[in-house]
Amino acid sequence: MxxxxxxxxEVRELLSSYEFLGDDVPMVSCSTLLALEALIANPNIKRxxxxxxxxxxxxxxxxxxxxxxxxxxxxxxxxxxxxxxxSIMDHGTVATDHVERGTIRVGEMVDIVGxxxxxxxxxxxxxxFLKTLNEAMAGDNVGFLLRCIQKVDIQRGMALAKPxxxxxxxxxxxxxxxxxxxxxxxxxPFFTRYRPQLYMRTTDxxxxxxxxxxxxxxxxxxxxxxxxxxxxxxxxxxLACHQGMRFAIRDGGKTVGAGVIQSIIx
Numbered sequence: 001m002x003x004x005x006x007x008x009x010e011v012r013e014l015l016s017s018y019e020f021l022g023d024d025v026p027m028v029s030c031s032t033l034l035a036l037e038a039l040i041a042n043p044n045i046k047r048x049x050x051x052x053x054x055x056x057x058x059x060x061x062x063x064x065x066x067x068x069x070x071x072x073x074x075x076x077x078x079x080x081x082x083x084x085x086x087s088i089m090d091h092g093t094v095a096t097d098h099v100e101r102g103t104i105r106v107g108e109m110v111d112i113v114g115x116x117x118x119x120x121x122x123x124x125x126x127x128x129f130l131k132t133l134n135e136a137m138a139g140d141n142v143g144f145l146l147r148c149i150q151k152v153d154i155q156r157g158m159a160l161a162k163p164x165x166x167x168x169x170x171x172x173x174x175x176x177x178x179x180x181x182x183x184x185x186x187x188x189p190f191f192t193r194y195r196p197q198l199y200m201r202t203t204d205x206x207x208x209x210x211x212x213x214x215x216x217x218x219x220x221x222x223x224x225x226x227x228x229x230x231x232x233x234x235x236x237x238x239l240a241c242h243q244g245m246r247f248a249i250r251d252g253g254k255t256v257g258a259g260v261i262q263s264i265i266x
Contacts, residue, residue, distance in 0.1 A: 004029055026062050030055035072138040077165035078102030078110070080144070081201035081240075082158045087151040092124070095154055096143040097202060102162065103137040104144075110160045112149070113240040114168045122147040157203025159240035168238035171266045173230060176249065176259035180226040186256045189224045196256065199248040200239055207233045230262065 008027050016022030034052040039045060048054055083097035104110065104123060111120050125145030126133040136142045144160065159166060179185025190196075190209070198207040210232035212220045223229050241261060249257035 026066055028055060028059040028062050030059050032056065070139070073101035074103050074137050076101040076138075077162040078104045078160075079162075079166060079240075080104075080142075080160045081203075082154060082156055082160065083202040084156060085151055085154055086143070088145075091145060093146050093149045093151050093154065094125075094127075094143045095146060095160060096141075098141040099136050099138050100201075101138045103135060104162075105135045106133075109163055110144075110146075111163050111166070112154055112158055113161055113166050114158045115155065115237055115239065116158075118168065119153075120163055121149050157201070157205070157239065159201070161240065166240045166242060169241050169264050169266065170235045170238050171264075172233055172241065172261050173263045173265065174233055174247075174259040174261050175228070175230055176257050177228045178223055178225050178249075178257045179255065184254060186225045186251070189222045191222050196249050196251040198233070198235070199250060200241060200245070203239070204250070205239060206236045208236075210234060231259075232265070233259075 008029075011027070012022040012025070014022070015025060031052050035050070035056045038050040038053050042049075045053055047057055079100045079102060080095070081097055081100060082095045084095075086094045086096070088094055104126070106123055106126055109120050109122050111118055123144050124147045126136050126142055127145075128136065128140055128142045133142070136144075146154070178190075181187050192209055192212060194209040195206055196209075197204045212223060212229050212231040214220045214227065214229055217230075220229065223231075241264070243261055243263060245261045247259050247261070248255050249259060
């Protein structure tokens with residue numbers, strides 16, 4: 001028990017160091033392994049019959065009561081970043097992921113934006129967890145059946161959007177924080193013309209770092225781990241992006257930074 005209390009204390013200190021409410025966050029100690037073993041031994045186990053099984057319920061109940069339900073952005077124009085594409089025999093092509101914002105109804109038109117020339121299509125079907133729907137809204141994880149679209153016409157990283165609301169871009173200004181070595185980031189600085197992978201929505205694309213400016217708005221040729229900089233980024237392929245959109249920077253199989261688009265250049 002002393003070890004458990006020590007772990008809780010360390011977790012609270014870690015949360016507080018990142019400006020979370022470390023002293024107020026509820027904590028539930030549990031073991032998913034022991035709970036799973038109890039469930040395998042007795043598939044018909046009921047709540048309260050096993051302490052480890054009960055702890056998982058307690059964890060879920062605590063999350064439900066403590067974590068606020070996020071507000072769905074249903075008042076904004078519809079956007080869905082395509083994560084996967086399927087071809088269903090005798091039906092057509094289905095694009096899947098969660099609706100980022102807005103609402104869409106069966107029969108409405110959408111633009112397919114990014115990676116290639118923008119084209120439009122019509123949503124002829126909406127399905128969520130094997131249920132057919134007439135409408136999907138922000139937060140729903142759905143599949144859209146698209147009219148006259150072949151599987152080769154659409155791919156991961158493209159976006160479905162309300163016509164005319166989003167355009168593809170290749171160059172923008174971003175505010176970027178470069179992770180320290182202690183945060184799992186880089187061990188050494190990088191310079192202009194650095195070419196990392198940018199993870200934007202559901203895809204990754206190579207980007208080239210152009211001019212950079214530090215917090216004092218002075219031009220910089222070098223960025224150290226832990227720095228916060230403003231930089232111009234140019235993508236090798238056009239993606240559907242907009243001001244305020246967030247992305248991760250990865251290199252060598254690990255995340256080295258995070259950024260947010262401040263303005264679009266082209």
